[in-house]
Amino acid sequence: MLGSLGLDGPTPTGPTLAVTPAPMSPYEATPRLLGLPRVVLLDSSSADDHSGRYSYLSADPFLTVCSRGRRVELTGPAGRTIVEADPFELLRCLLSRYFLAQSPGLPPFLGGAVGYFGYDLGRLLESLPATNPADGALPELDVGFYDWVLAADHLSGENWLVATGLPAGTEKAARARLAEIESRLDAPAESSKGPEGSKGEGRASDRKPLRFRSNVSRADYLGAVRRAKAYIAAGDIYQVNLSHRLEGEWRGSAWSLYERLRAASPVSYGAYLDLGDGKVLSASPELFLRLDGGRVQTRPIKGTRPRGKTPEEDRMLGAQLRSSEKDRAENLMIVDLLRNDLGKACRVGSVHVPELFGIEGYSTVWQMVSTVRGELRSGLGAVDLLRACFPGGSVTGCPKIRAMEIIEELEPVRRGVYCGSIGYLSFSGSMGASIVIRTLVLRRGKVHLQVGGAIVSDSDPGAEYEETLAKSRAAMHALGTELEEW
Numbered sequence: 001m002l003g004s005l006g007l008d009g010p011t012p013t014g015p016t017l018a019v020t021p022a023p024m025s026p027y028e029a030t031p032r033l034l035g036l037p038r039v040v041l042l043d044s045s046s047a048d049d050h051s052g053r054y055s056y057l058s059a060d061p062f063l064t065v066c067s068r069g070r071r072v073e074l075t076g077p078a079g080r081t082i083v084e085a086d087p088f089e090l091l092r093c094l095l096s097r098y099f100l101a102q103s104p105g106l107p108p109f110l111g112g113a114v115g116y117f118g119y120d121l122g123r124l125l126e127s128l129p130a131t132n133p134a135d136g137a138l139p140e141l142d143v144g145f146y147d148w149v150l151a152a153d154h155l156s157g158e159n160w161l162v163a164t165g166l167p168a169g170t171e172k173a174a175r176a177r178l179a180e181i182e183s184r185l186d187a188p189a190e191s192s193k194g195p196e197g198s199k200g201e202g203r204a205s206d207r208k209p210l211r212f213r214s215n216v217s218r219a220d221y222l223g224a225v226r227r228a229k230a231y232i233a234a235g236d237i238y239q240v241n242l243s244h245r246l247e248g249e250w251r252g253s254a255w256s257l258y259e260r261l262r263a264a265s266p267v268s269y270g271a272y273l274d275l276g277d278g279k280v281l282s283a284s285p286e287l288f289l290r291l292d293g294g295r296v297q298t299r300p301i302k303g304t305r306p307r308g309k310t311p312e313e314d315r316m317l318g319a320q321l322r323s324s325e326k327d328r329a330e331n332l333m334i335v336d337l338l339r340n341d342l343g344k345a346c347r348v349g350s351v352h353v354p355e356l357f358g359i360e361g362y363s364t365v366w367q368m369v370s371t372v373r374g375e376l377r378s379g380l381g382a383v384d385l386l387r388a389c390f391p392g393g394s395v396t397g398c399p400k401i402r403a404m405e406i407i408e409e410l411e412p413v414r415r416g417v418y419c420g421s422i423g424y425l426s427f428s429g430s431m432g433a434s435i436v437i438r439t440l441v442l443r444r445g446k447v448h449l450q451v452g453g454a455i456v457s458d459s460d461p462g463a464e465y466e467e468t469l470a471k472s473r474a475a476m477h478a479l480g481t482e483l484e485e486w
Contacts, residue, residue: 016166017103017110018174022159023185025152026057027262030272031189033181034255036060038144039274040114042424042432044154045266051287051299052268054107054432055152056424058114061144062167065091065113068140070124086124087141091425092383094145098166100427107151108292108430111164115143116273116280116422116436119415122391126401134414137443138278143425148177161185164427212248212481215412218465224410225461231406232457239333240397240406242464243452245413246472246483250447254279257478261440265363265474269434271422280417282439283474285362288392288421291382291431296346296374300334300394301435302454303327303368306470307361318366322359327368330454331357335370337393337400344388346374364473382431386421392435395419397454417441418450440475449475 022029030041036059044052064075067087074081083090091113100110118140122128148163161181165174214221221244228240250257258272258281271282287299305321308314321327335353342351355371376385396419397403407415418441423433440449451468469483476482 016164016169016171016174017100018163018165018171018178019103019106020161020178020182022150022152022161025159026055026150029057029150029185031255032184032187033057033059034274036184038064038276039272040144040146041270041272042109042114042422043262043270043272044268045262045270053153053155054109055154056107056109056114057150058111058144058146058148061114061146063094063145064143065094065145066139066142067121073139087121088124088383088387091143092381095381095383095425095427098145098164098169098427099429100164100166102293102426102428102430106160106162107153108428109149109151109424109426109432110162110428111147111149111166112424112426112428113143113145114273114424115141115275116417116420117141117143117386117390117433118417118420119391119395119436121420122404125387125390126404128401128404129408132408132411132414135416138275138416138441140416142273142275147173148181150181166427211484212246212476212479213484215245215247218485221465221468222461225455225459225464227410228406228455229457229459232455237403237406238398239330239454239456240403240410241395241419241452242407242410242455243415243418243450244411244468245418245448245450247446247448248479248481249445250442250479251445254281254442257281257440257442260478261475264477265438267362267438269422271434271439273422278441278443280422280436280439280441282422282434282436284422284434284437284439285360285367286392286394286435286437288423288433288435289385289389289431290433291376291385291429293430294376296342296376296385298338298342298372298389298392299369300331300338300372300392301367301369302331302334302394303357304453304467304470305366306473307364307366318359318361321366321368322357324368326456326458328357330456331368331370333398333456334394334454335372337398338372338389341389341393341400342372342374345377345380345385347377350375365470381429382425385431386425386433390421391419392421395435395437395452415450419452438471438475440479447479 039059147166163174163177265283273280351374
């Protein structure tokens with residue numbers, strides 16, 4: 001299979017790392033690399049060790065893997081091939097082929113698979129109804145295998161440029177890649193043409209006005225909330241995450257839009273993925289999974305209040321969330337679900353909850369956050385952990401499978417990238433992945449943003465709808481538009 005892609009050389013026998021200090025951060029370097037294919041930026045604006053310590057930038061992968069169901073398309077230096085396979089198992093095989101030992105003192109990601117895992121990959125893991133149409137725009141899974149990375153440690157303030165020399169795994173290849181990237185970093189940002197084919201990707205003048213509407217009316221969303229509550233009353237579920245999609249047109253620069261989204265909503269798990277045909281711009285505050293040295297962590301968010309218009313109102317809303325029994329109950333349900341999910345891949349007795357009902361402030365909302373940790377069972381790896389927990393329980397509901405069945409019934413289209421995960425699977429075995437929320441998907445002049453919230457027995461339909469709009473405000477500000485309700 002790999003031979004037809006030009007990747008049939010011998011399996012690399014050990015780490016071949018070329019490392020040098022980088023003159024700028026991943027975010028600062030991105031405009032200089034926009035002329036390369038498949039630029040990916042995993043972007044943290046936080047310097048907190050438990051929520052986004054590192055940022056990573058890469059481009060020009062030596063292999064890409066895209067899937068719809070079990071139909072997997074692989075593209076390498078010599079061409080493209082299509083196979084029938086379980087994409088999770090295929091990723092496990094590829095990552096093991098290019099294994100590199102972790103280097104002490106460097107960030108956990110030094111190269112590997114980067115991209116997104118769409119919500120509908122869950123259909124490979126559970127038998128779910130297929131009543132909703134798929135928009136067909138983007139694959140269910142889209143990752144590239146990257147042989148180099150520009151990494152930043154926001155706590156130490158250090159930036160590194162690291163190359164592995166893969167797929168050959170030679171020092172000569174690693175040094176050549178470093179030299180190529182360094183030359184691009186030395187060039188002015190204006191000399192790099194962006195994916196839209198225009199210079200000066202960061203110009204505010206690239207913004208174009210647009211109309212933005214939900215794919216359901218307010219009345220229809222409220223009706224869906226009532227139907228979800230009926231399922232709760234009947235004992236089918238305890239909680240379900242219900243969403244709707246906001247859609248519009250976009251004619252400007254994807255990078256300048258990401259710059260505005262980042263300014264409007266600084267978060268720990270931002271991402272800019274230029275996938276060629278589509279682009280994914282994320283301002284997610286939520287960690288799905290982190291695996292480093294066998295230690296596993298997830299930080300589910302459940303419970304939201306808008307930020308106040310005055311300092312007094314803001315403090316009141318934060319305190320209101322902190323004391324809300326309803327939000328605590330929602331959060332605890334998801335914590336219990338994730339304890340169970342982690343237990344499928346973690347050592348018996350290692351799963352614990354060091355933080356429960358923490359309150360964190362973001363630019364437009366207050367959030368209730370908990371932390372669940374464990375230790376990965378011997379013999380398992382990042383793909384096993386991802387498979388055990390996918391999709392994240394905070395964006396499905398509980399029990400998970402029945403909640404996903406009800407989501408399929410009550411939402412009008414499949415979720416696609418939304419409520420899946422964005423992140424990396426490192427050649428060294430580590431993983432970092434966010435929950436895909438507060439995320440814009442751009443393709444062929446169109447843009448959409450999906451927003452939702454947890455429905456429980458005492459949910460007020462109108463309040464739930466308003467909560468979804470609060471979650472959209474940072475993206476709306478970046479887009480320069482408002483929602484046209486109907």
